[in-house]
Amino acid sequence: METINYQNFRIDAENICVDYNGKVALYDANLRLKPGQICGLVGMNGAGKTTFFNALTGFVNISKGKIRINGESVRSAQKDQTIAYVPQNEGIDSQFPISVWDVVMMGRYGSMNIFRCPRESDVQAVKDAIARVDLTDHLSTPIGNLSGGQRKRTFLARAIAQRASILLLDEPFSGVDIRTEKLISELFIQFKNEGKTILLSTHDMIHVREFCDLVLLINKTVVAYGETSEVFTPENITTTFGGISPDFLFGPES
Amino acid sequence: MELCSFLTLDSFITDPLTHDFMRKALLMSSLVAAVCGFLSSYLTLKGWALMGDAVSHSVMPGVVVAYALGLPFSLGAFIFGVGSVALIGFIKQKSRVKEDTVIGLVFTGFFALGIVLVSKIKSNIDLHSILFGSPLGISLSDVKQTILISLLVVILLSIFRKDLMLYCFDPRHAKTVGINVFFLHYLLLTCLSLAAVVGLQSVGIILVVAMLITPGATAYLLTDKFDNMTVISVLSAIISSLIGIYVSFWFDLETGGSIVLAQTFIFLFAFLFAPRYGIFKLKKLFAGYK
Structure with a gap:
């Protein structure tokens, strides 16, 4: 029998369940990601995407299952600042x-x-991070005066400055301009080459095809998980979105 | 009112200073205002105005019980302040009633308990001074307590200044990088209870919430930098206290009410004329004349 070396996985979530006051938000969810992998987290609103993020960062407690980050507990991942979260x-x-x-x-x-x-x-780390997201001209600008895209880049810079090996991004492409979208795309490739692990939630199916090596389709639990080319099928997507066809979601061309 | 005719600005300011009770009142109220103003930035940004109201009202039975038992009133107030928050959290979690309803329900319950206790205990508790404050009649032991508590709050807020800012801004990130969010939550609540305790001497239980939110709200309209916000908040709180006490001295008005009114007027001024966020945007007005 093959023994699993958990050190190989950046993220290893095993049968995790989360409930809020008895209301189940996520059950029996599994996810394994290695360094350098980009995984898309796809599901409807309320399907448990944010809950999944919250469980991985330790912002909510899981009621069942186990999460290992680099083979260690979530708490030690917090201490080591292993995970960076980029909010919507x-x-x-x-x-x-x-x-x-x-x-x-x-x-x-x-x-x-x-x-x-x-x-x-x-x-120095902060200066470098801000330069990487091209905001050096806005060092002292209040975030209220930034555009949606600039604000998104600010939080990306925070994750870069943190030097985390795992990045969790909640809807990184929503409400951003073309320039920011291009910059984020380029950063993703750099992160991948640096061996960072990325988990991103998105509504945009085109981005999943473009960036994600893996995709995790969820609807309170895992509908399908695997390589994007294999798992991202019309049937799976339809199941994930509660019977709505992918044609409706991203046009008949897909 | 006849006073005004022979008053110069100089004597307006210096005459009250000849009285010992006025010097004490001015100093103590400034200290209390500074503490509440410091905390105010956090409360307004965190959206805890209603929580401030709740805690400040809930300390009432604590004050009464402490007086009756001969304990420092701050101890009783603190226990009931924190207790009310714990109770709010408990009821919210265990029932389907919405948070603002729970807050309203709990603090009025505590406040009512305080009033009933006062009528039952019938000691030498001065209900009026608890409800409306008595900065002019502050005793020496109260002075010591106020200084001690104020120092404690200022030290705590200074040490955890940046963590508390992060907690108000993005608690999830705080948690993700291993900062103890649970601790910060209760630290802020503790400071809130303590500030309410010292604040109620100045303006009384009913109005102390103004000390906790108005300076922060005023500062929020005037700046986009957190550090500046704290400084403006503290300064506006101190200035309002001084104005309030002077005005109440010369025109024989209720002191607590005068202090809060001064704060309200400063807020209104910022609301109307703040350079960026005011209704008339002073900056633009001036730019028009260039």
């Missing part, structure tokens, strides 16, 4: 009085002292 634009208070620089610096908080005083290395 709707998920943040854009009126919060905070600048691009301060948001990106938050990516370094986990490795700073209790007063969160930035060291030289933190300042």
